[in-house]
Amino acid sequence: METAVLRSDLSKFNTGDYKSGPKAKVIIWYLINYFIFNSSLPWPYALKVKLLRGFGARVGNGLVIKTNVRIKNPWRLSIGKNCWIGESVWIDNLADVNMGDNVCLSQGSMLLTGNHNYSHTDFTYRLGSIHIEDGVWIGAKSIVCPGVICKSHSILTVNSVACKNMDPWNIYSGNPASPVRERKMYR
Template identity: 55%
Template structure:
């Protein structure tokens, strides 16, 4: 049944309504949070092997090959044509045995257009896999990866330095603003930095300075 739903609703541009797609995926066993946008011509293998958190954007022609479990965190962006491949084959055997491995995309990860995440890979929080790159090993949090196979080319600008502050200031991320709509890590970092400065300013203004009073005594 899912084969036909996938063909007539997801792998087409005739059904642009996100709510219908999300409802159908939930009906077939997917666990999906809020504000998940699924663009046209997306191919999903088995929705019952898919968990998606909040504020996730899935671009046109993304292929989610969920032979086994794929977990997608909050504020994740899958750009146009990205591939999440949980399956491969063992070329060392004449039987060409199937090899599978789960994929985890942690919060804030960005998979660029036409990029590929292979089986068994974990993409760390706010890591970026650039356009056309191929992830064959785990990607560290806040790293920017490029190439085939993908290697780290640099850290993710100023948000890497702000990462240590986030556990102490949960209000930094308590916002309905979709970070996945920001086109670059630099803009995400500036967004966090502005919120952090506002918190510091509000805390500073809340502190009332009491001047020290010298008392005199008569002897």
């Protein structure tokens, strides 16, 4: 007797539990994101903060947000005080992204709150919030995967991928990232 073999069928894809938001809000945000945030023009930080707050993001004072930044859903974003978001950062927040105070997202880093469930034939989304605690530095071209907690003052080095929680005051490197040493501060 022959057993049926299940295969991926992308024609049956659905977003599962993910709902982006009201269509008009999503379309307006898409345009603002494209022309202001994901632009090479150096729009004032204050304007970007005002727009983020206007679309439901919680943003502390002192945000530095550079050019060519993409943010999927600002209504699922919380940013603490004195944070830096570098050029070409992508916050793909299908689920919540919460950043503490004094967090640095370096150039080209990505926060990915969703991926696909490869064990289902319809390839639905799997979502997981990202929590980045105070003093964390996400290095250039690094990726934080869904459901990861980057604990206080941890560092993810250049071009690394955090698939699991990062312990406080530790430096992580590689793909998948693993701890390489303790972070120490001197001043």
